[in-house]
Amino acid sequence: MDITKLSAFEMRxxxxxxxxxxxxxxxxxxxxxxxxxxxxxxxxxxxxxxxLKSAEKVDEKIVKGEQIGLLAGLPIGIKDNIxxxxxxxxxxxxxxxxFIPPYDATVVTxxxxxxxxxxxxxxxxxxxxxxxxxxxxxxPTKNPIDTERVPGGSSGGSAAAVKSNEVALALGTDTGGSxxxxxxxxxxxxxxxxxxxVSRYGTVSMANTLDQVGVFGRDVxxxxxxxxxxxxxxxxxxxxxxxxxxxIIFGSFPEEIDYxxxxxxxxxxIPREFTYEGMDSRINEEIKKSIKxxxxxxxxxxxxxxxxxxxxxxxxxxxxxSEISSNLARFDGVRYGxxxxxxxxxxxxxxxSRTEAFGEEVKRRIMLGTxxxxxxxxxxxxxxALKVRTLIKNDFDKAFSKYDIILSPTCPILPFxxxxxxxxxxxMYMGDLFTVPVNLxxxxxxxIPCGYVEGLPVxxxxxxxxxxEANIIxxxxxxxxxxxxxx
Amino acid sequence: xxxxTIIGLEIHTExxxxxxxxxxxxxxxGGEANxxxxxxxxxxxxxLPVINKVAIEYAIKSGIAxxxxxxxxxxxxxxxxxxxxLVKGYQISQDDLxxxxxxxxEIESEEGTKKVHLERIHIEEDTGKQTHTTEGDTLIDYNRAxxxxxxxxxxxxxxxxxxxxxxLENLRATLKYIEVSDCKMEEGxxxxxxxxxxxxxxxxxxxxxxxIKNLNSFRGAVRAMEYEEKRHIELLQKGENTIKETRRWDExxxxxxxxxxxxxxxxxxxxxxxxxxxxxxxxxxxEEIKNxxxxxxxxxxxxxxxxxxxxxxxxxxxxxxxxxxxxFEETIxxxxxxxxxxNWIMGDVLRRLKDEEIEIQxxxxxxKALGELINIVKDxxxxxxxxxxxxxxxxxxxxxxxxxxxxxxxxxISDEGALKEIVSKVLDENEQSIIDYKNGKDRAIxxxxxxxxxxxxxxxxxxxxxxxxxxxxxER
Numbered sequence: 001m002d003i004t005k006l007s008a009f010e011m012r013x014x015x016x017x018x019x020x021x022x023x024x025x026x027x028x029x030x031x032x033x034x035x036x037x038x039x040x041x042x043x044x045x046x047x048x049x050x051x052l053k054s055a056e057k058v059d060e061k062i063v064k065g066e067q068i069g070l071l072a073g074l075p076i077g078i079k080d081n082i083x084x085x086x087x088x089x090x091x092x093x094x095x096x097x098x099f100i101p102p103y104d105a106t107v108v109t110x111x112x113x114x115x116x117x118x119x120x121x122x123x124x125x126x127x128x129x130x131x132x133x134x135x136x137x138x139x140p141t142k143n144p145i146d147t148e149r150v151p152g153g154s155s156g157g158s159a160a161a162v163k164s165n166e167v168a169l170a171l172g173t174d175t176g177g178s179x180x181x182x183x184x185x186x187x188x189x190x191x192x193x194x195x196x197x198v199s200r201y202g203t204v205s206m207a208n209t210l211d212q213v214g215v216f217g218r219d220v221x222x223x224x225x226x227x228x229x230x231x232x233x234x235x236x237x238x239x240x241x242x243x244x245x246x247x248i249i250f251g252s253f254p255e256e257i258d259y260x261x262x263x264x265x266x267x268x269x270i271p272r273e274f275t276y277e278g279m280d281s282r283i284n285e286e287i288k289k290s291i292k293x294x295x296x297x298x299x300x301x302x303x304x305x306x307x308x309x310x311x312x313x314x315x316x317x318x319x320x321x322s323e324i325s326s327n328l329a330r331f332d333g334v335r336y337g338x339x340x341x342x343x344x345x346x347x348x349x350x351x352x353s354r355t356e357a358f359g360e361e362v363k364r365r366i367m368l369g370t371x372x373x374x375x376x377x378x379x380x381x382x383x384x385a386l387k388v389r390t391l392i393k394n395d396f397d398k399a400f401s402k403y404d405i406i407l408s409p410t411c412p413i414l415p416f417x418x419x420x421x422x423x424x425x426x427x428m429y430m431g432d433l434f435t436v437p438v439n440l441x442x443x444x445x446x447x448i449p450c451g452y453v454e455g456l457p458v459x460x461x462x463x464x465x466x467x468x469e470a471n472i473i474x475x476x477x478x479x480x481x482x483x484x485x486x487x
Numbered sequence: 488x489x490x491x492t493i494i495g496l497e498i499h500t501e502x503x504x505x506x507x508x509x510x511x512x513x514x515x516x517g518g519e520a521n522x523x524x525x526x527x528x529x530x531x532x533x534x535l536p537v538i539n540k541v542a543i544e545y546a547i548k549s550g551i552a553x554x555x556x557x558x559x560x561x562x563x564x565x566x567x568x569x570x571x572x573l574v575k576g577y578q579i580s581q582d583d584l585x586x587x588x589x590x591x592x593e594i595e596s597e598e599g600t601k602k603v604h605l606e607r608i609h610i611e612e613d614t615g616k617q618t619h620t621t622e623g624d625t626l627i628d629y630n631r632a633x634x635x636x637x638x639x640x641x642x643x644x645x646x647x648x649x650x651x652x653x654x655l656e657n658l659r660a661t662l663k664y665i666e667v668s669d670c671k672m673e674e675g676x677x678x679x680x681x682x683x684x685x686x687x688x689x690x691x692x693x694x695x696x697x698x699i700k701n702l703n704s705f706r707g708a709v710r711a712m713e714y715e716e717k718r719h720i721e722l723l724q725k726g727e728n729t730i731k732e733t734r735r736w737d738e739x740x741x742x743x744x745x746x747x748x749x750x751x752x753x754x755x756x757x758x759x760x761x762x763x764x765x766x767x768x769x770x771x772x773x774e775e776i777k778n779x780x781x782x783x784x785x786x787x788x789x790x791x792x793x794x795x796x797x798x799x800x801x802x803x804x805x806x807x808x809x810x811x812x813x814x815f816e817e818t819i820x821x822x823x824x825x826x827x828x829x830n831w832i833m834g835d836v837l838r839r840l841k842d843e844e845i846e847i848q849x850x851x852x853x854x855k856a857l858g859e860l861i862n863i864v865k866d867x868x869x870x871x872x873x874x875x876x877x878x879x880x881x882x883x884x885x886x887x888x889x890x891x892x893x894x895x896x897x898x899x900i901s902d903e904g905a906l907k908e909i910v911s912k913v914l915d916e917n918e919q920s921i922i923d924y925k926n927g928k929d930r931a932i933x934x935x936x937x938x939x940x941x942x943x944x945x946x947x948x949x950x951x952x953x954x955x956x957x958x959x960x961x962e963r
Contacts, residue, residue: 101526101532208761326567329577330575332569334571346571373567375754378758
């Protein structure tokens with residue numbers, strides 16, 4: 001039996017029943033990493049020594065009969081923009097190539113408290129900017145399904161690590177689709193929770209009003225399992241949602257319930273705006289088939305309209321880049337991170353450090369954002385984009401007053417080849433068309449595998465209202481059950 | 488020609504909260520460099536701010552004390568700029584929705600009472616502190632980074648450096664009264680920027696506004712304004728104009744020096760700080776803070792005039808600092824004569840404070856000791872001059888007045904027999920003076936009194952001596 005292929009849920013069961021030890025499990029994963037990492041490049045930093053030590057501690061607990069945490073002994077990957085105490089955190093950038101944080105992000109603390117084992121820090125687009133993990137200073141990650149193709153981005157490292165069984169579970173961050181799109185490209189499940197239900201403390205901000213930490217698993221149950229461990233109010237994050245009812249408890253989705261029961265009577269909206277000319281029609285066919293599955297399981301499907309969605313991408317790129325220009329100002333070469341060797345004045349210290357350490361995409365977005373926030377332009381760009389954001393939010397609010405979930409493709413295109421879109425940032429941005437409105441409105445959404453086109457995976461996006469994670473989880477469990485049962 | 492000076496001030500005050508604006512690090516002055524720091528106030532990647540509610544309360548308190556309107560819905564903004572004392576590349580501040588708007592501070596200028604209006608009071612975080620070494624290195628201490636500040640911006644309504652000084656003194660006294668800031672300029676907890684220009688009231692010509700940054704003493708501020716006033720007038724007279732620029736005050740040279748010229752308005756790219764939720768303040772909370780506000784300087788002054796029958800001037804001096812006012816009110820618990828107490832404090836006590844450059848709370852003099860001393864003088868146990876000597880002794884040693892009088896044998900001689908002896912001895916030795924007096928030279932009496940006081944080592948009861956002396960001369 002190859003224990004790395006088990007679901008996280010199965011692993012947890014076997015560990016608690018002492019059928020396998022955590023050390024055994026973690027060792028198997030490091031062996032797996034050694035085997036595939038040269039082809040995948042899912043990690044920037046591995047944490048082998050510490051991971052094995054932690055595994056031994058979990059095993060000791062089990063031997064002594066002590067209570068163990070939800071994630072006890074499980075191998076977990078953490079996107080490298082989430083800080084880990086004493087473990088290098090680079091954000092995929094030369095800027096932080098040697099940055100060792102003095103503190104843990106709240107989500108990391110929660111994983112440690114739940115006895116999860118941190119295997120390493122996963123590869124990502126530089127500062128989470130990109131949709132292919134090609135902008136990483138540490139080289140691109142490759143898609144385990146076809147290593148000539150990208151795994152998606154910016155959490156491509158986490159998605160690829162989960163898909164290739166290097167870890168059972170992983171954390172990602174999603175600002176405009178950075179969990180859902182790589183989940184779709186790597187044929188796994190990714191959940192972007194509602195804004196505020198998972199603490200952002202210790203997550204390096206890209207666009208702070210859009211960023212959300214989320215999870216990857218090889219199936220819905222695993223992803224929810226992981227999500228349960230990290231959700232909850234955090235007093236260190238002022239945007240954290242202080243309501244225990246918003247917390248996902250894994251146990252609230254018991255196994256005994258038949259998958260068919262989750263979807264009975266569920267009201268589903270299909271926005272007509274989520275099809276457009278540039279879209280791969282083969283993806284549309286797969287989505288249509290998926291909708292049929294929902295229908296056959298008792299869901300009520302209706303076409304709906306979200307009239308302001310078409311402005312989502314434009315608003316997103318203005319708001320996110322504006323926030324990026326501010327959030328990335330702290331990387332100035334003064335206190336930590338990269339500092340240019342040559343400079344004469346303070347201004348040159350800043351300019352040279354930032355010029356030498358930031359990649360092209362990061363610079364492009366800082367420039368765009370600086371422009372959008374500048375005096376004289378802020379009214380036309382930034383403030384207008386904020387208004388559009390409100391309109392989009394209103395569209396969703398209206399829809400969710402009638403429907404439980406909204407379905408769409410996760411991405412309009414299939415996983416592309418490495419380098420194929422690197423020279424065309426606009427084409428790359430278009431890939432986020434269906435995912436960004438969710439972040440603008442602070443909603444929750446899941447990408448779930450729903451079919452294949454010429455062997456390449458297609459992701460289905462299940463969108464739920466703010467704090468209504470329960471709805472997308474039910475939909476995911478129901479749909480997944482249907483697919484597994486040959487519907 | 489007639490010129491009018493126009494002065495506006497921007498004052499930064501550190502609030503004396505226990506912890507910093509956005510984290511739980513201590514808000515204490517000094518300490519080894521970079522020891523009062525955490526990921527949040529250092530702006531480390533991933534760190535997020537959490538607002539200090541006490542800082543907001545202190546800012547509201549200040550707003551109420553300065554008669555401002557308190558905005559019940561406000562938020563924090565990011566002011567983006569690069570500087571090495573700024574950890575995040577932006578300062579968390581407030582832009583178009585400051586916590587307090589409007590308001591005024593009253594000053595007693597030469598033309599009477601004048602209201603200087605405020606634009607706003609907003610909250611922001613302090614930056615780190617830089618030290619430039621002689622080797623050309625810049626050292627940065629981030630202990631101060633994230634300390635809560637309020638920035639008070641006035642309208643350009645002051646017309647002399649003296650008015651600006653009065654304004655600053657009133658502002659400082661009030662902030663200390665309401666206990667939101669210690670206002671120690673030498674520790675940087677009160678810092679002042681001055682905007683100044685001059686108008687030729689006949690031609691309407693005016694100079695461009697000069698900003699003088701980071702003045703760290705009231706005296707320096709006044710001197711800098713006087714210097715600028717003169718410089719601007721000279722430029723106007725030459726038909727030249729100043730450039731819009733920022734200057735700094737060189738205390739040693741006694742002149743202002745160009746720091747940077749303002750070619751264009753700085754673009755701070757203000758935007759709401761999405762890491763912090765909107766701040767909503769309940770009206771009831773504002774009412775509560777208002778009701779719990781301590782007595783403010785101008786109220787106290789009015790009360791001193793009516794309750795203690797003091798002159799406006801005396802009441803003003805006594806209430807200029809909270810500690811002095813408290814000292815006065817404590818002292819009159821020991822001696823029920825407010826005018827006498829006022830005279831003593833306004834005279835010898837203030838003179839000693841000024842000479843020693845200390846504040847009343849830092850002396851060895853207690854209200855009880857002063858009260859007892861005044862009582863002893865009033866009862867005639869020692870005379871006024873001896874009283875002053877005893878006061879000095881209390882300042883130096885902190886001893887009780889009774890102890891000092893006993894130790895030094897200062898009790899006034901009021902015994903008629905003993906005094907008669909001294910007077911008759913002095914008269915024996917100064918027959919010429921007696922003759923002079925009898926010939927109509929009244930000055931001779933003064934000389935004789937002096938000799939008697941000398942002979943009694945200053946202890947003779949002056950009233951008795953005066954009376955006795957005339958009688959005894961006449962008997963001769």
